[in-house]
Amino acid sequence: MMKKFLITSLIFCASFIVADIHAAEEAAVEKITYDDHILPIFRQRCGSCHNASDQKGGLVLDNFNGLMAGGGSGGSVEPGDASSSYLYMVINHDSEPFMPPNQPKMPEKELTLIKEWIDMGALQNKGSKVVKKKNDLAKIEISTERPADAPVMPISVPLAPVHTPNTGNSVTALACSPWAPLAAISGFEQILLYDTNSGLLAGVLPFPEGTPQILKFSRNGQLLMAGGGQGGASGRVIVFDIKTGNRVAELGNEYDSVLAADISSDHAMVVLCGPKRMIRVFSVQTGEQLYEKKKHTDWITAAEFSPDGVLLATADRSNGMTLWEAMTGNEYLNLKGHTGAITDVSWRPDSNLVASSSEDGTIRLWELNDGNEVKRWNAHGGGVSAMDYTRDGNIISIGRDRVVKLWQADGKEIKAFGGLPDLGMEVAFDAESNRAIGGDWTGDVRVWDASTGTHLFSLATNPPGLSEQMATSIEQLKQAESKLKSSQDSLAALNNKIAARQQAVTAKKQDITNREMELTQANTQKDQLKKQLDAATAELAKKSAEQKSQEGTIGQLKKEVESLTKAANDKKAAVATATQQKQTAENQVSELNKKIEEAKKQEGEEGQKAVAALEQQLTTAQQQLDAQTKSHAEAVQAQTAVDAALAAKQKQVTDLETALAATQKAVQEMTVAVKNADKAFKDQEANAKKLQDSLPELKKQLAELEKVAPITEDEKKQQAELAAQVKQNESLVALSAAHKQKLEQQLAGSQQASAQN
Structure with a gap:
């Protein structure tokens, strides 16, 4: 409630802010003039x-008024701002x-002189008045969201150091960009910008102050x-543009070094403090x-605006800590509790808590309604040198114990x-x-x-210097490329190992599928x-x-042939008998005819009676011959019939014997065919059983492979680590190559x- 009231009162009071201008004497400035130096x-x-x-392009440079009038492209000089x-x-x-x-650029000394002349106000002669340049830096809206143009990194900032002493200097200042992998470190009359991903120098900002x-x-x-x-x-306080390295604001003119300072979230205000x-x-x-x-009774060692721009926290080396209304400078709260010099202050990103560190070894958290201490813990033996809230609300600190520590918001390490x-x-x-950075007294x-x-x-x-940086950069690029290849090879080996297991499962599944198809x-x-x-067996049975x-x-x-043969023999004998009897009858008839002829030769009744008797005998004999002839014909006919039946029957036997021979051959062939078919069936039955019996073992092998095939948690972790290494090394190679090119x-x-020159 107190904070809401404060915000409302600040908005109301903003229109009544009156600037309290510090009346420190300005140091004498040597004038650079057009007539004496630039012409x-x-x-x-x-x-x-x-x-x-000649006035090429409508621009005259050998006359001050002509120069200030500009040329065909418009104004050529903006007094007080060379960069524009x-x-x-x-x-x-x-x-x-x-x-x-x-032609090449003018010598650097001449360009520097022209720049200083314009920044001083483009004076015509020694009688001209120096123009105080206003800072071309617009106020912005306060936001805690990630900026659209993040990350902002140095683009055209020089890499050449201002000084190259043989030893490092004590780390008096250190900061990291909130939205870029960029660190700023204090040096001797210079500020060093480093890419925290690669450790490569990203720029050098001269600080001749x-x-x-x-x-x-x-x-x-x-x-x-x-x-x-x-x-x-x-x-003094200098504000630099990160991309260009240009000074966009120069503030203060103190008689002692500035020890504590901050810029407000909207870029509207800068606070500076120190030994005074x-x-x-x-x-x-x-x-x-x-x-x-003037509230503090000792050197002011820390100052920071709250992220929402409402409050300003300041602290000194005599344990004093005060919260101020940022816009009006009205005192808001005094925070008391530390027993040693306060070394740093930092606001939680939501502006609802402010933290402080001290040489008493503690870090303390303060609420904003009554200024009560809500949490404290012993952070470093010998004293806390510096601390800061991180973007996610944790706290990082460093102390005289030579240790950097990262804390949860509740003070748990x-x-x-x-x-x-x-x-x-x-x-x-x-x-x-996600990197912690700490600097010590020796410059490490x-x-x-x-x-x-x-x-x-x-x-x-x-x-x-640049030459040594170039030699180092070449070596760093080689090392970065070597690291990239090593990490790529390691990741590829791991992926191949994982893929090989998965391929083994796939291959085993295919083996099972093939085996099942073979079984089918x-x-x-x-x-x-x-x-x-079965068909051959049936056919064999049929045959x-x-x-x-x-x-x-x-x-x-x-x-039947045997019977017919006997009958035929009987008929043949009967024909022979009938033939003999017929012959006998024929002979008797012939004999009687001869006797009749002889009897006819006898005259008389005796001869007649003999003829008649003989003719009577002849009639009887002829009758017998006719009967015998008939019997003979019948016997021959019977014999012919029996012979025909016998021949037919014998033909039947011959034909059947021929058919039987064919059937016997077919039976023999079918017997072989059945034997072969039975062997083929039993062989195929054994093969099917063998295939059937092999499936459980294959499936067991598959189950074992499937157990080890999935990527393990360790492998996932290793894979993620290696992928991150590859990505990091790819970025490092790109950064190293770009750094080398820039050098x-x-x-x-x-x-x-x-x-x-």
């Missing part, structure tokens, strides 16, 4: 084309057409705010101081990351790559995998052979019966600039 350059480099006589000046963009080769045409003491990314990841300076001398114990809040857009507050050689100084968590910056705790690589606080075919053939055997019938018929016929381009540009 000689334009005469030498551009005078042949852009003079009062068309003239500077074409001579710096940021925009086409590159000038001078068909001195040592960066505080680095913070804007909550949308587009900007990097750096605060620092020279102790006891000066301090003063809280100053500036408008990012105008550079004007909105208000200042998730994992500890050790190995730092000296006192822990700064810490950050990269949510994009280590990156760990937050899930496994593995130390992946270290980041240099003072990287070498074998059973079909067995059934067919059984039908053939055997036919043979037996034929043999019986032949036996009966032979008996080549910048090295070539550096060599070209050196040659011109």
Whole structure:
């Protein structure tokens, strides 16, 4: 309820904000003028084309008024902003057409001088007044959602370090982008940007103001705010554009280094604090101081706007911690509890809790209604040096015990990351790559995998020059390609191993299917052979019966032939007897005829009586002959009939014997056929049984293969890990190749600039 009331009151009070401008003296600035510094350059480099006589493109560069009037493309100089000046963009080769045409860029010293002249206000002469440049940075809407343009990474940021000392420097500032795999680390008069996926240098931001003491990314990841300076001398806050590395805002003009600072979520305000114990809040857009507050009694060591932009938390090294209304600067709550210097403050992403760390070794969580402590735990022996909320609401911290720790929101330790050689100084968590980063007093910056705790690589606080970076980059690319191939080979081997098991199951299933098909075919053939055997057996039985019938018929016929043969012999004998009797009768008739002829020769009655008697005998004999002739004909006829019957019967026997021989041959053949069919059937029956008996073993083998075929949980884990390694290594190779190309381009540009100078 208190917070809702606060938001409402802030909206009401916003229209009554009055800027409380800090009246610090400005350091004397040496003026750069057109007449004294710029005209000689334009005469030498551009005078042949852009003079009062030629005016190529309608642009005159050897006359101040003509230059400021612009040319055919419009205005050429935007006083106070070189980066928006068309003239500077074409001579710096940021925009086409590159000038001078068909020539290298002007020497870097001349370009720097022209840029500073424009940024100072494009003064004509020493009597001209310096123009204070306003920051070209728009206020944005506050959002906790992932930005549409995420991840924002450096694109045209130089890789050449400002300084290349032999040793690292103490890590005084460290931050990670909330929406990109990007870390910012303090260096000597420079800020180093590293790709946390690869560990490759992504850019170097010059910080001539001195040592960066505080680095913070804007909550949308587009900007990097750096605060620092020279102790006891000066301090400022610079806001950089991540993509270009350009300074988009320069705020404050302190007499001591800035130790604590932050940029609001809407990019509208920057707070800066330090040893002077003063809280100053500036408008990012105008550079004007909105208000200042003097509440703290010791160095202010931490400051952070709440993500929703409503509150501002500040803390000092004398245990003091205060919450302020961010827009008005009105004091909201005092949070009391720490017994040692407060080293850091951080807001939970939902803005409902604020955390603080201290040299008393504790991390404490505070609610916003009454400012009560809701949770605390002993985090690091010897003191907590720094801590920060992660994107998912966990907390990461580092301490003098040289250990980085990741905590749940309730203070339960998730994992500890050790190995730092000296006192822990700064810490950050990269949510994009799930990595913990910690830096120590010696400048050792280590990156760990937050899930496994593995130390992946270290980041240099003072990287070498371009040439050495190039040599290292070439080697890193080779190593990255080697790692990629190794991870690809390992993943392929694992996948092949898994696939081989699955293929074995498929092959075994196919074996079973084939065996079942063979069994089906074998059973079909067995059934067919059984039908053939049954048909052959039936045919053999039929032929055997036919043979037996034929043999019986032949036996009966032979008996009939035997009987007919006897009858024929009898008939033949009867014919012989009838023939003899007939012959006898014929002889008797012939004899009687002769006697009658002899008797007729006798005359008289005696002769007549003898003839008559003989004729009577002849009649009787003729009758007997006729009877014998008839009997003979009948006997011959009977003999002929019997002979015909015998011949017919003998023919029947011969024909049946021929048929029997054929039947006997058929029986023999069918006997062989039945034997062969029976053997074929029994062989096929045995084959079918063999196939049937082999199926259970095959199915048992399949069951065993199916048990081991599925991918195991360990293999899934290993597969996911290897796939992640492949993806990570692919990304690393791409990043390494791009980094090498970027180095080549910048090295070539550096060599070209050196040659011109």
